[in-house]
Each structure stands twice: as C-alpha cells, then as structure tokens.
Amino acid sequence: MPTNLPPEYFKIEEQYRAAKTPGEKITCLDDMLSIIPKHKGTDRLRGDLRRKLAKLKDAAQTRKKTGRQESAFHIDKEGAGQAVIIGHANVGKSSLVAALTNAAPEVAAYPFTTWTPTPGMMLIENIQVQLIDTPPLNGDYVEPELTNLIRRTDLVLLVVDLQAYPIQQLEDTLAFLEERRIVPRRIRDRYTSQLRVISIPLLVVVNKNDDESSDGDFEVLCELIEEDWQMVSVSAKTGRNFDRLKQAVFERLEIVRVYSKPPGKEPDLSSPFVMKKGGTVEQFAGKVHQDFLANLKSARVWGSATHDGQMVGRDYVLQDGDVVELRT
Numbered sequence: 001m002p003t004n005l006p007p008e009y010f011k012i013e014e015q016y017r018a019a020k021t022p023g024e025k026i027t028c029l030d031d032m033l034s035i036i037p038k039h040k041g042t043d044r045l046r047g048d049l050r051r052k053l054a055k056l057k058d059a060a061q062t063r064k065k066t067g068r069q070e071s072a073f074h075i076d077k078e079g080a081g082q083a084v085i086i087g088h089a090n091v092g093k094s095s096l097v098a099a100l101t102n103a104a105p106e107v108a109a110y111p112f113t114t115w116t117p118t119p120g121m122m123l124i125e126n127i128q129v130q131l132i133d134t135p136p137l138n139g140d141y142v143e144p145e146l147t148n149l150i151r152r153t154d155l156v157l158l159v160v161d162l163q164a165y166p167i168q169q170l171e172d173t174l175a176f177l178e179e180r181r182i183v184p185r186r187i188r189d190r191y192t193s194q195l196r197v198i199s200i201p202l203l204v205v206v207n208k209n210d211d212e213s214s215d216g217d218f219e220v221l222c223e224l225i226e227e228d229w230q231m232v233s234v235s236a237k238t239g240r241n242f243d244r245l246k247q248a249v250f251e252r253l254e255i256v257r258v259y260s261k262p263p264g265k266e267p268d269l270s271s272p273f274v275m276k277k278g279g280t281v282e283q284f285a286g287k288v289h290q291d292f293l294a295n296l297k298s299a300r301v302w303g304s305a306t307h308d309g310q311m312v313g314r315d316y317v318l319q320d321g322d323v324v325e326l327r328t
C-alpha cells in the first residue's frame, strides 16, 4: 500500500469500515478518493476504490430502477453478524431490541404489537451485531417473508417468556421452524436423510427473569427441558444477564476479531477485522487490502502464536484477539 497517504485518509478509511449503509460507504469512498494524492504510487489504490464505488453506485441504481417497494422483511446485513429474534407474542422480543440496540420498536403490554421487522445494532465489546425484531410466530398469519429472513440469517435468538408456559413456547417455535425445514445447527445431524433442510445456529433466550426470585423457575425449566440448549436467561426490563447474552451471541456467531498492525506501529484495538472462525492469514490479508493478498511476503502474529511476533505462513489459522503484521 502507498505509504505517503495523508493521516485523514486513514480516519476516513476507518469510518468506511464502520459504515453501515451503502449511502455512508459511498460518501466515505468519495472522500477517500478526493484526498488521495494523484501519482503513480497511488494508481492501484485509486483504481481499487473507484471499482468499489462503482459497484455500490450500480447497486443503488438497480434498486431505484426496479421501482418495486422494498419489502420491510428485506433487511441488508450489517455489522459483524445478524441475529433474528423470534418467538411467541408478548415474550419481550421488541423490548430486547429496544434495550440492547439503538432501535426503538414499539413495546406494549398486549400481544401482537409488532407487524414488521425492525433492525438495530447491538454493541458487543468492540463489534456491532445486527438484531432484528420480528412479528410473533403464533398468530393466524405469518408473513412467508419472515421465513426467508430467518433462513438467510446468521443466528436465531428464540425468545420464550419464563412467566408464561416457556416449554410450550419453545416446542411450538421449534416446530414452526421445522415445518419450514429450518433446524437448529446443533441438531443438524438428526436430519441428514432429509433434503433441503437448512440449519441455522440457534440460541434460546429465556426472558422476564427480572431478579433472583425467578432464578429458581429458570433452574426448574432447565431441568424439565431434555435437550441441552444452553439457554441464557435475561430480563429485557432490568438488563439482567445482558453480558452473558452478548457473550453467547458472540460465541454462536462463530467469529473471531483480528487486529491489523502496521510495521513499527501499535495495532488499533478499537477496530477489529471480523472473520469466520478458522480464517487464515491469507483470508485476513484479503480483508485488509487486495494488495496485501497479492503481494504478501510475510506475516507475524501476536496472541495465538507460541511467541510474540512469530513469523507464520499464509495458511496459519487466526484466533480471536490476534494481532497481525503483514508485510509485502
């Protein structure tokens, strides 16, 4: 990568990586292009950015042209992963999204409040995960598009109400999914003979465990449910166990955070690159910059390596928290 870029460039590049909408990304790319000095050394970078910009603008244009009203159920993925929150009416799905994200879906004491999905971003340490509030699954009519939203997602958060027949709610919701050929990843093996079954990581969230007085109810629930779902009990009302919930979401997403370290400098620990578990140095290089991928000469790793700054090969598998120095 050219070394003589102005410091503002890196600031905007960071904003670009954090950008959530195509519109924000386009603005950042425009800004980056306008401040890069124009000479031979930056040819490739400018070309790269222009290609990205053209792609985003093309996509925006196509969306406009089709003229079709975008369905509320079509939600672009944003952040390090997407989790769709599902369950019966009144279990607290909207309350969870309201409490955990920047979104403000309607919450009400009566059932069947939510009719359309609402996305929001939840902060887990230094990454953002998209949570989507959805309409209840136990009504007379469930929008077929909701099934598609679930099929495409990275993680399902199946919410039940500790204070209102949670076992029945759990069984009903799992049956709803199974009828639509969606099964929890953990028990995927039981469906090997069936074609077209899709498995999605699933976390059971037991809501309305507001204080210690209902911990006993949760323990009883765990004993009564045969399958070991490793449920998390929370309270959307008091924020109880939100840390545990976030930790569980992070684990189920099966992602790792890896930090880039320019030679001779400190890594920026506030802005990780997020990769699927099992990702290699080579994949990391591709995420940081195409140039690194093409011209990677060596990589050093701090964290999972046996000693700090160890030289590793392209196929070295990175772990959560690793710091990597790439050299071309």
Ligand SMILES: Nc1nc2c(ncn2[C@@H]2O[C@H](COP(=O)(O)OP(=O)(O)OP(=O)(O)O)[C@@H](O)[C@H]2O)c(=O)[nH]1
Residues within 6 Å of the ligand: 088, 089, 090, 091, 092, 093, 094, 095, 096, 106, 107, 108, 109, 110, 111, 112, 113, 114, 115, 134, 135, 136, 207, 208, 209, 210, 234, 235, 236, 237, 238
């Ligand atoms: N005590 C208690 N009440 C809660 C909690 N979470 C939600 N509630 C209440 O439960 C009711 C339903 O909450 P919502 O968030 O609207 O539930 P929902 O699952 O989105 O409901 P639908 O949109 O109808 O499917 C409201 O009265 C909330 O205040 C909780 O953790 N503890």
Ligand SMILES: [Mg+2]
Residues within 6 Å of the ligand: 093, 094, 095, 106, 107, 113, 114, 133, 134
């Ligand atoms: Mg709701």
